[in-house]
Amino acid sequence: MTEVEKIEFDKYDDIPVETSGHDCPKNIETWEEIKLHPTVENNVKLAKFTRPTPIQKYSLPIVLSQRDLMGCAQTGSGKTAAFLLPVIEKLLSEPPHDSVVSQGGNRKKVYPAALVLAPTRELACQIYEGARKFCWKTGLKTSVVYGGTPIVNQLRELERGCDILIATPGRLVDIIDRAKVSLQSIRYLTLDEADRMLDMGFEPQIRRIVEEEDMPPTGTRQTLMFSATFPKEIQRLAASFLEDYIFLAVGRVGSTTDLVTQKFLRAEASDKQGMLLDLLASVKGLTLIFVETKKTADQLEDFLQREGFPATSIHGDRDQADRLSALKTFGSGVTPYLVATSVAARGLHIENIAT
Numbered sequence: 001m002t003e004v005e006k007i008e009f010d011k012y013d014d015i016p017v018e019t020s021g022h023d024c025p026k027n028i029e030t031w032e033e034i035k036l037h038p039t040v041e042n043n044v045k046l047a048k049f050t051r052p053t054p055i056q057k058y059s060l061p062i063v064l065s066q067r068d069l070m071g072c073a074q075t076g077s078g079k080t081a082a083f084l085l086p087v088i089e090k091l092l093s094e095p096p097h098d099s100v101v102s103q104g105g106n107r108k109k110v111y112p113a114a115l116v117l118a119p120t121r122e123l124a125c126q127i128y129e130g131a132r133k134f135c136w137k138t139g140l141k142t143s144v145v146y147g148g149t150p151i152v153n154q155l156r157e158l159e160r161g162c163d164i165l166i167a168t169p170g171r172l173v174d175i176i177d178r179a180k181v182s183l184q185s186i187r188y189l190t191l192d193e194a195d196r197m198l199d200m201g202f203e204p205q206i207r208r209i210v211e212e213e214d215m216p217p218t219g220t221r222q223t224l225m226f227s228a229t230f231p232k233e234i235q236r237l238a239a240s241f242l243e244d245y246i247f248l249a250v251g252r253v254g255s256t257t258d259l260v261t262q263k264f265l266r267a268e269a270s271d272k273q274g275m276l277l278d279l280l281a282s283v284k285g286l287t288l289i290f291v292e293t294k295k296t297a298d299q300l301e302d303f304l305q306r307e308g309f310p311a312t313s314i315h316g317d318r319d320q321a322d323r324l325s326a327l328k329t330f331g332s333g334v335t336p337y338l339v340a341t342s343v344a345a346r347g348l349h350i351e352n353i354a355t
Helices: 038-046 054-064 079-093 121-135 151-158 169-177 194-199 203-212 232-241 269-282 294-306 320-332
Strands: 017-020 069-072 100-104 107-110 114-117 142-145 164-167 188-191 222-227 246-250 287-291 311-314 337-341
Touching: 017 054, 038 079, 038 121, 054 069, 054 079, 054 222, 054 246, 079 114, 079 121, 079 164, 079 188, 079 222, 114 121, 121 142, 121 164, 121 320, 142 151, 142 169, 151 169, 164 169, 169 203, 188 232, 194 203, 194 222, 194 232, 203 232, 222 232, 287 294, 294 311, 294 337, 311 320, 320 337
Parallel strands: 069 222, 069 246, 114 164, 114 188, 142 164, 188 222, 287 337, 311 337
Antiparallel strands: 017 246, 100 107
8 A cells, every 4th residue: 555645624614615517416425325346445445545635525426326427626626536536436446457458469458448638747647546456355456557658667567457547648549540559448537637727728639539539428437537626618518528427516616725824025027036045945845836937836846956945846857757756855855845837737636834
């Protein structure tokens, strides 16, 4: 089992939740109310998920009742478990067929039963770790595919069997083009951080994957979408991909979570570095600093290191090994100051950030 995320459950109790849609199932208050598979129930306990967060309280009954779902919630609300747990539960109640089929010779094609699309490599890897955690000892096989690393290694892993596939859109299209994966057995489709995927220009790939390949159509598969916001572009995507869905809003849609305190300081360009140093000196703990460009990220990392603040950076020009190394040293406190471009940091879930 991987080290679990540390969720402070008491902080979630007062977050408002709203649902719309006919015949919405009653929410739960405890894990025991949904009678999870014994192995999954044990995995939840091992993860120290003492009780469900608001999005989990509502999502699990909705998904288990075979309804499509449009969920609006911020990162950190527990939504990964909100869609993984019910999908795993349903796959265990109706086990999928063998996910690998020989095409003759050494050629193999993979037929996953569940697909999760995510906008970034980092988020895909985090969802994958969650899936591994909840699938432990269930017999279900999980795989993750994303760009920036050799595709051959991911194909080799896929061919060992894959019931739940987590993917970034571009890499999945590449694998489909190589005839290495079929979507015709997909029973559960999840789009996580859908608004960020549209912001990053992935709509053509997403529509191809969902509408132009061999995936079962809307109404045959069950589809879950999650987004921090609900603009018109997301509403159109939901109308295309979901059928008779329930809308679930956790917290204030489009806002930051209530667990975050925001402060705004105005600074002239010439004063920014000095003000930043003053701020960093006044804060103890992991600190995440957002900048606009990759060049600025590299320059600020060098500046902070010269000023005695152990820093690292993450942006799109760094290869996957460097990005994972930066996240590891940041999370462990070796380099407690992480400079990130907004694109590189989308979807990251990092514990114990102070500011």
